[in-house]
Amino acid sequence: MSTGDIVLEVENLSVTFATESGPLQAVRDVSFTLRAGETLALVGESGSGKSVTSLAIMRLTPPAPLVTLAGSVLFTGADGERRDLLALDLDGMRAVRGNEISMIFQEPMTSLNPVHRIGDQIAEAITFHERVSNRVALARAAELLDKVGIPDARRRLSAYPHHLSGGMRQRVMIAMALACNPRVLIADEPTTALDVTVQAQILELMKELQQATGMAVIFVTHNLGVVAEVADRVMVMYAGAIVEKGGVVPVMTRPLMPYTQGLLHSVPRLDPESLGRDTLEAIPGSVPDPLSLPPGCSFAPRCRHVRPACEAAVPALEAADDGHDVRCRRWRKLAEAGA
Amino acid sequence: MANFLLGRLLQSLVLLFIVSIIGFAVLHLAPGGPLSQFALVPGLSKEDLARIAHEMGLDRPLPVQYWEWLTRLLGGDWGHSYRDNQPVLAVIGGRLSATLELMGAAILISVVVGVWIGVMGAIRSYSIFDMLATVGAMVALSIPTFWFGLIVIYAFSVHLGWLPPGNRTTVGSESTFLDYLHHLIAPAMVLALVEVAIWSRYMRASMLDVINQDYIRTARAKGLPERTVLWHHALRNALLPMIALAGVEIPTLLGGALVTETVFTWPGMGRLLLDSLGYRDYPVVMGILMFSALLALLGNLFADIFAAVADPRIRLT
Numbered sequence: 001m002s003t004g005d006i007v008l009e010v011e012n013l014s015v016t017f018a019t020e021s022g023p024l025q026a027v028r029d030v031s032f033t034l035r036a037g038e039t040l041a042l043v044g045e046s047g048s049g050k051s052v053t054s055l056a057i058m059r060l061t062p063p064a065p066l067v068t069l070a071g072s073v074l075f076t077g078a079d080g081e082r083r084d085l086l087a088l089d090l091d092g093m094r095a096v097r098g099n100e101i102s103m104i105f106q107e108p109m110t111s112l113n114p115v116h117r118i119g120d121q122i123a124e125a126i127t128f129h130e131r132v133s134n135r136v137a138l139a140r141a142a143e144l145l146d147k148v149g150i151p152d153a154r155r156r157l158s159a160y161p162h163h164l165s166g167g168m169r170q171r172v173m174i175a176m177a178l179a180c181n182p183r184v185l186i187a188d189e190p191t192t193a194l195d196v197t198v199q200a201q202i203l204e205l206m207k208e209l210q211q212a213t214g215m216a217v218i219f220v221t222h223n224l225g226v227v228a229e230v231a232d233r234v235m236v237m238y239a240g241a242i243v244e245k246g247g248v249v250p251v252m253t254r255p256l257m258p259y260t261q262g263l264l265h266s267v268p269r270l271d272p273e274s275l276g277r278d279t280l281e282a283i284p285g286s287v288p289d290p291l292s293l294p295p296g297c298s299f300a301p302r303c304r305h306v307r308p309a310c311e312a313a314v315p316a317l318e319a320a321d322d323g324h325d326v327r328c329r330r331w332r333k334l335a336e337a338g339a
Numbered sequence: 340m341a342n343f344l345l346g347r348l349l350q351s352l353v354l355l356f357i358v359s360i361i362g363f364a365v366l367h368l369a370p371g372g373p374l375s376q377f378a379l380v381p382g383l384s385k386e387d388l389a390r391i392a393h394e395m396g397l398d399r400p401l402p403v404q405y406w407e408w409l410t411r412l413l414g415g416d417w418g419h420s421y422r423d424n425q426p427v428l429a430v431i432g433g434r435l436s437a438t439l440e441l442m443g444a445a446i447l448i449s450v451v452v453g454v455w456i457g458v459m460g461a462i463r464s465y466s467i468f469d470m471l472a473t474v475g476a477m478v479a480l481s482i483p484t485f486w487f488g489l490i491v492i493y494a495f496s497v498h499l500g501w502l503p504p505g506n507r508t509t510v511g512s513e514s515t516f517l518d519y520l521h522h523l524i525a526p527a528m529v530l531a532l533v534e535v536a537i538w539s540r541y542m543r544a545s546m547l548d549v550i551n552q553d554y555i556r557t558a559r560a561k562g563l564p565e566r567t568v569l570w571h572h573a574l575r576n577a578l579l580p581m582i583a584l585a586g587v588e589i590p591t592l593l594g595g596a597l598v599t600e601t602v603f604t605w606p607g608m609g610r611l612l613l614d615s616l617g618y619r620d621y622p623v624v625m626g627i628l629m630f631s632a633l634l635a636l637l638g639n640l641f642a643d644i645f646a647a648v649a650d651p652r653i654r655l656t
Contacts, residue, residue: 060559090565097562105560110553114652115575125561160651176561 004036005076007183007216008057008101012071015049015056015240024290026052028240029071034184039210039217041231041248043224043263047287049240050220054186057218058103059085059093075101078183099129102177106189108169112161118145119157122176129180144175149205167198174205181213188220203229224267228252233323236260239288239298242317246324256326256335259283259299297329305334343655347643351636355629362628363405366621373397373421373619395421408625418622422615427626431608435630437507438607440519441599442592444527446585449534454574454581456535457542461577462569464547472539479536484595488529488602495525505604526603530595534588541584546577579650586642590635 015027027049034040042050052061061067073085077100085096097103105111113121122144123137130137138157145153148171161169170190177185187206191199207230210217219230227234227248235245236257244257255261262283285302294300296311303310307330315329328334374392377383392398396407411418417427460469496504502525508514509522549555550573558572559565597609604610608627615623647653 058560060556094562094564097560099562103560105553105557107553111557113554113558113572113576115579115650116572124563124567128561128563128567162652173557176557 004214006033007036007076008034009074010034010053010057010071011074013053013056013073014070015052015061016068016070018066018068019291021291026240026290027056030237030240030242031071032235032242032245034216034218036183036216037210037214038232039219039230041227041234042218042220042237043222043227043234044237045222045287047239047290048237050222050237051188052240053237054103054188054218054220057085057186058097058101060097060103075184095129098125098177098182099180100182101184101186102180102182103186103188104170104173104177104190106192108166108173108193111173112169114161117158117160118164118172119159122172122179125176125179140179141175144179145172147178147209148172148175149201150175166194167202170194170198170202171205174202174209178209178213182215184216184218185210186218186220189222190219191226192221192223199226206230224252224263236263239293240290241298241327242325243299243327244325245317246321250321250324256320256324256331257299257328258303258305258334262302297327305330340655347640351640354636355632358632359409359625359629360405362625363408364401366624367401367404369619371619373621376618408622412629417626420615420623421620422618422623427622430611430623431626431630434606434608434611437605438593438596438600438609440507440523441526441530441605441607442589442596444523445530445534445592445596448527448531449538450585452531453535453538454542454578456539457544458546458569458574458577460539460543461546461550464543469543472543476536476540479532482532484529484533484598485602487532488526488599491525491529492602505602507606526599526605529602530592530599533595534592537588538581538584541581542577545580546573549573549577552576575649579646582642582646582649586639589638590631593631593634 010033011031013027013030014025017024017026030049030053032040042053044050055061056069057073059069061069069086071086074082075085075096076082077096083092085093088096112118119138119141122141123134126132126137126140127134132140142154142157145156150156150168150171156164161172164172173190185206190206191202194202203226206217209215217230219226221227231248233246234248234251236243236251236259238259244251244255244260251260252264255264262281265281266283268280283302284304288294288298288301294311296309296313297303297306297315300306300310310329315327317325317327318331320326320331320335373395374388374397377388377391389398396404408418417431419426420430456472460472463469491502492504495502503509503522504525505522507522508518512518550569555568555573558568563572593609596607597612599605600607600609601613608630612624612627614620615627643655647655
């Protein structure tokens with residue numbers, strides 16, 4: 001897929017929650033860029049910081065004393081101006097939200113307001129951002145519903161969320177997100193709560209809409225099957241930090257970080273070689289407590305290639321290949337050994 | 340909808356029937372009776388009392404008395420007051436508007452103030468305001484209504500002279516709207532106090548629940564101003580459980596009105612009930628009881644209908 005100009009540059013983003021047992025760093029020094037038209041998949045287990053990263057970009061994390069954001073999120077708007085979203089005042093941020101950067105969420109069943117008509121819920125973002133009349137906004141909402149494949153769109157404007165199925169509601173969420181032609185769409189596990197067949201339809205729809213509008217997509221997921229389907233580039237997160245990132249083909253076919261390898265091995269497969277086995281290769285252990293991370297590589301306690309040096313200091317994110325970065329002290333050795 | 344109303348009507352009739360039996364039984368089982376007022380009158384012999392009792396029908400078995408009362412009621416005859424022989428309906432009718440006025444004002448105050456305190460407490464939870472509201476609600480719930488009424492009279496009428504200490508209008512003057520309002524402030528405030536406390540607590544809990552819902556995050560992600568998010572998206576949802584509360588609170592309010600009316604010499608049903616109980620004026624007491632039950636049933640019925648109007652997910656069947 002052709003990719004265009006850089007729309008989003010996240011630099012050293014850190015998110016810290018104030019908890020009763022001290023500061024909890026949920027996201028540590030995350031940096032990445034996003035270009036127009038591309039899809040970046042953010043992969044990791046629950047608690048890896050992938051959802052928090054996406055909420056932090058939108059500044060939808062709880063306000064200051066509870067959660068502090070550090071680093072910068074440089075966003076290039078439709079006007080070509082580059083702004084640091086973390087430095088914007090709240091009004092400036094609201095002008096970006098739902099307008100230039102939109103977000104859809106995991107739970108379509110609870111993400112729509114149950115007491116408002118879906119037409120009004122889509123139209124309100126349009127009237128707010130574009131200062132048009134309610135009638136114009138509702139007409140646009142009908143077009144959007146049509147575009148996301150909801151039959152009889154005009155009549156559905158007056159439906160309430162409980163009239164629709166999960167898949168239909170997620171289509172409404174997408175219509176809502178696309179209402180103001182955003183440059184970036186952040187999709188936080190948009191298909192996790194859906195049936196597999198509906199999931200495929202939604203992914204297909206998102207792809208089509210992306211091609212038609214040229215928007216960039218950040219796709220947060222823990223489903224590697226979905227990653228292979230939609231992503232141009234992949235970023236793997238573990239314990240709040242990026243442990244591997246690169247193009248979807250190199251990362252998925254030749255993962256360098258033992259964690260990524262473990263993730264890929266724990267996906268059930270149907271090839272003849274794996275069919276005979278009756279257990280999956282799970283990664284032993286569990287995600288470390290973010291309040292007491294190991295001093296060295298945070299994956300070291302679960303890694304089967306671990307050496308004492310790994311536990312001494314946090315490894316840096318190194319460039320392995322062109323555009324393929326990995327955070328592992330031993331990646332060269334492991335690659336040579338043909339892991 | 341028609342089925343729902345019909346069902347509720349039948350249900351209400353059964354409930355009213357049960358209420359009337361319990362009320363009638365309790366009333367007649369209480370010691371004393373309408374004749375006890377004559378007990379100390381000199382010159383009335385036992386035979387005279389028996390004759391009066393016979394004339395009033397009080398010497399017949401209780402079930403028979405109840406049956407007569409019920410059949411007359413179904414025929415539209417609520418009976419006559421033992422005290423002044425006025426028709427019960429006229430006696431109650433003369434007092435109903437004062438009670439409804441007081442209750443209406445108290446509901447208005449408790450909903451507006453209670454909802455506001457609750458919402459503010461939820462969006463600034465654990466702030467100084469929230470702590471004060473929490474403590475204030477506990478204090479308000481612990482204060483007896485009659486005592487608070489006396490304090491209000493002492494402070495605002497006796498001491499400051501701002502508000503009249505009782506009655507619905509200034510006696511002997513032409514009653515204007517402002518005069519009514521002036522008299523209404525203190526009793527409405529006293530009656531509303533407990534309700535404000537209850538409403539603010541329920542509202543805070545409901546609002547806290549709603550502002551952590553996914554759809555509130557969606558509204559923020561659309562870039563809507565916080566004002567719109569709170570008052571358009573959150574409040575509407577947070578108010579839904581409050582509608583049922585309003586229905587349930589009506590009998591409580593009626594009970595509070597009884598005390599408040601007595602403290603403020605408010606010419607409503609509450610005072611009428613107390614006076615009638617003192618005289619053992621059975622027909623009037625039964626009438627008030629039936630009216631109160633009807634009010635409570637209607638309150639809940641309207642709450643259910645209104646809930647269905649406000650929440651598109653609810654359908655009345």
